[in-house]
Amino acid sequence: MSRVQRENDQLLGGFYTVSEAARLLGIGSRQRIYHWLQTSVDQPLIERDYKPINKTQELSFWDLIEVRFVDHFRNQGLSLQFLRKVANKAREEFGIQHPFALSKSKFLTDRKRIFQQTAEQEDEKKTLDILSGQYEMYETIEEALSRGVAFDPKTALAKQWKPFHEECPNVIVDPRFAYGHPVVGKKKIPTAALYRQWLSEERDIRRVSEWFGTTESAVEEAIAFETRLTV
Known part of the structure; x- marks a missing residue:
């Protein structure tokens, strides 16, 4: 999905409040996200x-x-100031709005190089240790971030x-389904809807599956997912 498409039809982009984002990402404090989204600085962390x-x-x-x-x-201990500089440099070099949403397989080397250059310029010892440590910690972090994420082969986003x-x-x-909220099964039913119905139906999985016309396994998976989010 290109930025032009996004601007023409923002319904394709997904919508999340800060509270919803924090819940999905398992971030305990919404204030952390609000802080990262600040746009008053010259170099925004996220455009x-x-x-x-x-x-x-x-x-x-x-x-x-x-x-x-x-x-x-x-x-991992990296400062916001450092990450802002990395994001700004990556946006300039890659010519893309979201450099931290790019595929590891295509941009790992370039992204690591930008981290390295910025760390050397700013004398960020913590980052240099991550980049040059004997256990290849940077690659390990990138690998962990790529798990469960599918990337567009054309845009690498x-x-x-x-x-x-x-x-x-x-x-x-x-973002193509339910405004980007979690969905399950062939019918792409929101997990939150299945979970709420399960609670209202006295936790009867069969009745919920019949009500939504989906499988019991889809209902069970939705329940497991929503339960993990609330822990």
């Missing part, structure tokens, strides 16, 4: 797809994937994500 309206923050699917990237590297790709392999987050 947003949607402008805030009346202070309401909405994220697109690509914004969500980039927040996931940032969260992972922040947990993320197009679909399975948050729990091993435990719930049929639950996907895809």
Whole structure:
């Protein structure tokens, strides 16, 4: 999906509030995400797809994937200032709005080079240790980030994500379905809808499957997925 297509039909881009993004990504504090989305700085960490309206923050699917990237590297101790500089340099070099949502298989070497150059310029010892450590920690982090993510072969941008790709392999987050909220099964039914119905039907999986015209296994997977999100 190109940026032109996104601008012509924003319904294809996915919509997430900060609370929804935090829940999906397992980030305990919404304030962390609000802080990362600040646009008042010269070098924004994430170049947003949607402008805030009346202070309401909405994220697109690509914004969500980039927040996931940032969260992972922040947990490794990298500073926001450093990541902002990396993001700005990567946007300039790649000529793309969302450099942290690009495929590892095509951009790993270039992205690592930008991390390396920026770390040397800023004398970021923590980052240099990650990049040059004997255990190839940077590659390990990138590998972890790519798990469960499918990329568009034409643009190399993320197009679909399975948050729990091993435990719930049929639950996907895809901006083409349900405004990007998690769906399951051939009918792409929102997991939240199945979960709520299950609770209201006294936890009767068979009745829920009949109500939505889907399989019991799809209902079970939706329940497992939503339960993991609430833990």
